[in-house]
Amino acid sequence: MFKKLKYILIIGITAIVVFAYKGIDESSFEVSKNLDIYYTLFKELNMFYVDETKPGDLIKNSIDKMLETLDPYTVYIPESKMEDYRLMTTGQYGGIGALIRKAGDYIVITEPYETFPAYKAGIKAGDVILEIDGNSTKNKNSSDISDALKGQPNSEVKLVLKRPGTEKNIEKTLKREEIKISSVPYHGVIADGIGYLRLSSFTEQAGAEVKAAFTDLKENNKITSLVLDLRGNPGGLLIEAVNIVNVFVKKGEEVVSTKGKISDWNKKYTTMFQSTDTEIPIVCLVNSGSASASEIVSGALQDLDRAVILGQRTFGKGLVQTTRQLSYNSKLKVTTAKYYIPSGRCIQALDYTHRNEDGSVGKVPDSLITEFATKNGRKVYDGGGIVPDIATEPIYLSKIAISLIEKNLIFDYVTEFVLKHDSIDNPEKFSISDVDFDEFKKYLSDKEFDYETESEKELTRLIDIAKKEKYYEKAETDFAELKLKLSHDKNYDIQKFKDEITELLNEEIVSRYYYQKGRAKSSIKFDDDVKKAIELLQDKSKYDSILVAGVDIKK
Template sequence: MSSQNHTSESTGVNNNTKLHIRSRFRRAGWIGMISLLLLLSAGLVAFNNDERNFTIAKNLDIFYTLFRELNSYYVDETNPEQLIKTGIDNMLESLDPYTQYIPESDMDDFKTMTTGEYGGIGALISKNGQYVVISEPYEGFPAQKNGLRAGDRILEIDGHSMVEKNTSDVSEKLKGPASTTVKVKIERPGEKKHLVFDITRQKIQINPVPYYGMVNNETGLIVLSSFTQNCADEVKQAFLDLRDNQHAKQVIIDLRGNPGGLLDEAIKMVNFFVPKGSDIVATRGKVKQWDKSYKAIAQPIDTVMPLAVLISRGSASASEIVAGALQDLDRAVIIGQRSFGKGLVQTTRPLSYNTQLKVTTAKYYIPSGRCIQAIDYSQRNEDGSVGLVPDSLIKEFKTLNGRKVFDGGGVSPDVTIEQIQTSNLTIALVLQQVFFDFATEFVLKNPKIESADRFEVTDQVYDAFKEFVASKMDFTYESKTQDLFKKLKETATREDYYNSAKQEFEHLEKVIALDVKKDMELFKSDIRELLGMEIVKRYYYQRGFHIYSLRNDKELDAAKKLFANPQGEYKGLLSGLIPSHAGDKRVKSVDLN
């Protein structure tokens, strides 16, 4: 015991003091080493930053000198602005399809995409031969009110010829400040004289909810076409009307083909249906100060009414946030096909001369923690192509109720409805505007048709359409069988099998030769439906189009069937008692083409 209190004559300190001093020296040593490492690390970071800055400066100088020499000595006159834009566009395209340069001339179109608002006459236009034609006047806006029709060929705008012009030229002339007048001369099929319209432009606000209504006595439907400014308010208004005035007991939200848009609108929309404080989406990227988690900050409007969300391969971005968040929170059953898989966040950054850069800054993560991005653009193949996240890297996550879901791209539905493959003939009829041209002639001969929910493409109408197709001498297409045969023939020729089986190949080629009349009967069901949609749209616009198209809708039928017993399959899927397709990893392997 006394030894513990012994004072050392040589040092003048006891043993405890010695241990304390040694401890301090050790700590000081560690602190010194850590400080040295931090200094070295900072120096390395500074060195790396300096090296990166030098590399940037060097390559910018190379680009400037190259451009100067090119502009001075290239054999023909160059367009400097176009050359620079081409260089910028190709540079950004090497990163991902969503990082884009927006020149000053495109700013109005960019604002229209985000707000859904512009000054103009309110009509869709498209190129048809040498003319730009009215493809769809919006109901209730100046073009429709003044009598413009789908199929009208635009000859002049304010005295300037529009023949042989492209759609962007015509669009620029039609748009303008509200309350200004534009003079439009058109040629209408069936009319001998040209028609002239003086149309007063107005602010065009495209309604992102083109249709909502009851699909049976108890089920309401809301179709949302895009996530533009204030679209969530339109959804809220439609939902409250369906619930409170039309007595809907369950609601279907249709996001099929919705390409997305504003993140804030998607967050507001999810907030309508989930408890306050619920996680909705998080963004994470390189600039950590910009990382953010978004929660439901407002009181919801309904957290108990059964919901179903319809999605397709064309549902992307904000659509996937809504569908994915409602799925992760077990608030809605998702029906359809796996969504597109766009989980990248874009931010706009101002540049000089009133231009902007839309740059990918982060990725979306929905409440379970999974990312919905399908393609890893940072990992490119040698030829520059990119592919899906491989199955080996797909991870499992859990919904609020513990159901299995996976990352690796898009939102997989709880109930998968296989999409019917569209025939090459049907695609050709759409792309070559045969449906459109026939509907234009049909309207001339038929001033009125039955209501959208009762109209039918009769055998008589379909026979007339077949004759119309046959009269189109320039109409061409290849069947999928011919596509495959052509590839087989090329492969056989390359591998030296073709000559030995030449007669068999020639015989098969004759067997699969196109027979338009035969194919028109083979794919009659699909062609008839698309034809009916085009015709109905001429008389009843977007609302009529949706009423007609929903009559034979497999996803909608699946949702109605699900709601026929909401206490059964609906609750079973959300609780995990009934297996969901979203918990099947195999649905991730999907062809992106």
């Protein structure tokens, strides 16, 4: 009996092994077969196509299209884009330290970074780049100029610039430096005892930068509460998210875990260091632009009941990417896992695995959304980003404001404003006067810009439908009257949205004199979410009541 059982067991194990090997062989054969087809197809295409082909472009396009069928985050990074990838992950690059944009036939400096070569050389926002190392920049795109300005630290680059209000061209020779863009562009005190810390990215050392900024606020400004601003932060390195949570959470607390197809990607990330402060009240600001690592930080702080989250629902990216080295110094950034915050929920909003018939991606249906609990027992949910404890309405720019920005009319007016004003008041106090606003309106009087309101778009759509359904002639007079009433009036809109346009002008003007920190200080003055955060932190009983058990953070 024992021998028979042993024999059956051996046969069973052998069958499993053979079946497993068969599965592996079939999978390997499928890969080999399709690679062979691809190779022979490409060889025939390159040899016999009627016109000359560009093999590199064909391959790159085929790779990109293949990866697009998976998710937006799995991407191929060729050697030519390694500098951009390095900037994205480290915040560092070799260059002059300035933002640029296309303006007509040339490229314009939009903002030099303080302390870096462009700033030290006296280059200003509004300067037009005419030449780089003797080569004309006319009709070049921003990417080409950006590549030309970047280079090895300590190498020189010669620029010829045209400055508005100056007749002669300006020649500058700059020595490139290692440019490190701080993940914390601004921190300061915004009310009595209340600190503010803006985090714009999760590049290398972001955790250390947050800790240093927070320590400065505590030790040198004696803050007793904090506003942590993650709005518009698209994320970055997962480990830096863990390090940032660690500033406010005790050692040994789980922040995030990852689960993938391969067991190597199944990991738990816990806080590894002593925290800086586990008690200080925190309001964390988020919006739809807060994604990935931003959602790990805000989600972990919510799940651990360590902060009140205020703002709008976050983006909903619960996928983790890993970079794999390829041949010829290229890389593959591939989605390898999903991440789960302390309550156990994954906040991925879009289901890339189960696409619709037309190939589009749908959101996780409500029927599959699951309830979880925070450390204190508050109800939270998966499947769609981080839902704030206190929800606020998003603020959208008016159509006229968007048009003024897109046409660079605010930027160009401020360039002229700076020529007439050597200095302005500090960022917290400065605001343009009514006289200045009237000057801006005069400036716009001979400028070409236009826009279409949502009402006008919908009316056009309604007219098209009426024509198709043969009802237009019957209501033609009514449509004409409605069109006249809904047609936008630029002069009326400029006055109607004066406060909004004034804020944009203030921020741009302040940035010319006080750079990135000044822009941040100016924007905070008009920020409704920041004002709500201050009000909450000044009401301790209300703050505490939000974090107690029984609270249901709605889907």
